Amino acid sequence: MSVQERKQRERAERERLIVATARKLAEQQGWDAVTTRRLAEHIEYSQPVLYSHFRGKREIIGAVALQGAAELATAVRAATSAADGPRARVAALARAYLDFAAGNPAVYDALFQLDGGLAYAQEDTPEPLKDAFAALLETLDEVTGDGIDPGLFTEVFWAALHGLATLTRAGRLLPEDAEPRVELLVDRLAVV
């Protein structure tokens, strides 16, 4: 019995190692550099071992994405809870979101840019993803305005943030004007 437990623990530990290594590698050199061969070499196992933990590369990306969703939710909640007043909370949320995207580009890609095989906006959406959306909604609910569904408003606000994050990171927007963009977005979208 205890033998099985030890083995299970070791397996779980190795799985964590795989995800952490994939994430580190992606953060350092981009997801293109995260090949199954390189990943296997870094964890000091052979390639097929990866497939005893995950169905394929997609699932590994998905695992990193779920980690990222949890961290994003935490970051957003930490930022909003430290701000006073609805306007300040929304601005803090926006900055926290964009900072997360800029600070963890590979994780953000895993979440929203790459195919991690995760279901979104559905019943079987994994909990961390729902919770990240909930973290946004908690604060944005305050500034939704009359007659508007808070969920819909959150979607729109989120889309705007996502657009800013991705266009900036892809070089389509210059990062210098990030702050005035946030100010404008918050001033217009949020009903205070």
Place this chain on the structure above:
Amino acid sequence: MSVQERKQRERAERERLIVATARKLAEQQGWDAVTTRRLAEHIEYSQPVLYSHFRGKREIIGAVALQGAAELATAVRAATSAADGPRARVAALARAYLDFAAGNPAVYDALFQLDGGLAYAQEDTPEPLKDAFAALLETLDEVTGDGIDPGLFTEVFWAALHGLATLTRAGRLLPEDAEPRVELLVDRLAVV
């Protein structure tokens, strides 16, 4: 002399064929299906011929992107010029943009999602890209509001549209509520 001209014409024709085929293939089966081998087979030449026209796959994607930018600009201008009043023009712009993204997903990917090796937001940004941005700015300029730089406002509005487009296409947002989202976005962001 005339011989050289004919050859040049034929070369240009073949280049158009490459881009058109890449685009069609991408639109039908996604960019993943656009491999140099498949593309070469479709144009009935061998693989290396592609490399006598383009540096690599990136540049082919870039060529499709430039085509798309021109069409996007045209679509936006057509939609806005058919609408009466600033509010209606902005709403028409938003719908035209999102329709374009939904109707030409592969082209939209080439433009904003994939690496086509194009420069953005810089001096040497290709003309079609600048012009597509200009097409947005022309209409959004009217509803920017006092004290705000129209360019900055256009960036923010564009980012919001881009977010809606990409999140919807990736299954992160359900397409059913597209219209109310547009309404909300226009009502809040545009100063009429």
Place this chain on the structure above:
DNA sequence: CTCGTTTGTCTAGCGGTGCTAGGATCAGTT
């Protein structure tokens, strides 16, 4: 303690990718 059995891991290989070197072929010129 020894012997099957099960479990785990690795080596080797499949079909695919983007890209390129080098030889063959064909057109235009003299």
Place this chain on the structure above:
DNA sequence: AACTGATCCTAGCACCGCTAGACAAACGAG
């Protein structure tokens, strides 16, 4: 008619995600 240069293709490189099958280590039973 022979040369020359442009043009194109065959073949191959190193890499990709993924998997079959051989092998070894660890386990439980007698």
